[in-house]
Amino acid sequence: MHLVIADILNKKELGFISRILDQGEFEDGRLTAGKVAARVKNNLQFKKTDDNRKHLNNTVIKALNGSDVFRSAVLPKRIHRPLFGRYESGMEYGYHVDAALMDKPNTLRTDVSVTVFLNDPGDYDGGELTIDSSLGEQKIKLPAGYAFAYPSSTLHRVAPVTRGVRLVAVTWAHSYIRDPAQREILFDLRRVCLGLTALHADSDEAGLANKTHTNLLRMWAES
Known part of the structure; x- marks a missing residue:
């Protein structure tokens, strides 16, 4: 099931996240990728060591857990700490499948992948979250504050950004319902x-x- 969830983050929360990201530092996104995904990953991610990272994580996870639609659709048992991605012009993330297990030794099985959009589609060209499906490529580009949830077994990519900057939070849920x-x-x-x-x-x-x-x-x- 592919699901669009409107207004996961409100304007105040988006502003809070934006200010922290503007003031913080980013690093090579390949540092958090597996060996296969690292070959096709070209983006930046907010540094894990930043003192404000905990506040960012809590804001996104609290918003997801506060959504009736998200809870009903995903039935989350655990939610992974979000990664905050930045795609500048020329950056992309080629086709890949998200890792099945994360967060060793407290391993989390990834059942549902979630992208939360942090800036508006007009801020950048390209950068669509692209899902490979039996109907062909499905391109997802949503307003700031919206989330898109899909099975973690899905082959997907982020198309090259050709103008501007794409900002997202990505996370994964271990669901009470595996199937x-x-x-x-x-x-x-x-x-x-x-x-x-x-x-x-x-x-x-x-x-x-x-x-x-x-x-x-x-x-x-x-x-």
Whole structure:
């Protein structure tokens, strides 16, 4: 399931992040890439050693956890510390699949990848998050504050930036539900539950839908 989530970050949060990134230092993005991905990665990332990094991480993770849509769709057990990427003119990230395991020794399995856009599409040309799918390339370029979530097993790239600067936060979630098809079923059913409850909260149909969602979650969730 590919999911656009609007307004994960509000204007105040975006301004806070922007000020820290403007004042901080960036380093070669290949430092956090695996051997295969490093061959096709050409970007900059906010330094891990910056004193403000913790504040940036907390802002993004708190915003994701505060989104009903994100929680319902992703069902996150753990969220990886975000990486803050900067793509200047000529920079790109070629086709790759995100690492399956991160954060050794406290290993996190990556089930869902998330890109949070930190500046507006008009600030740069190119730089589309490009998903390889059975329908061909799907290009994603969203307003500041929006997030795009997709299975971490997806082959994807960031197209070359030809003008301006692209700023993003990227992170990964370890989901209680490993299977993306099961996550999609639960997310669809959750929306059915909300719709039925809004129309007839006391109806048998609303109760049955909520029961089914709860029991499927119980059946499929990994503790």
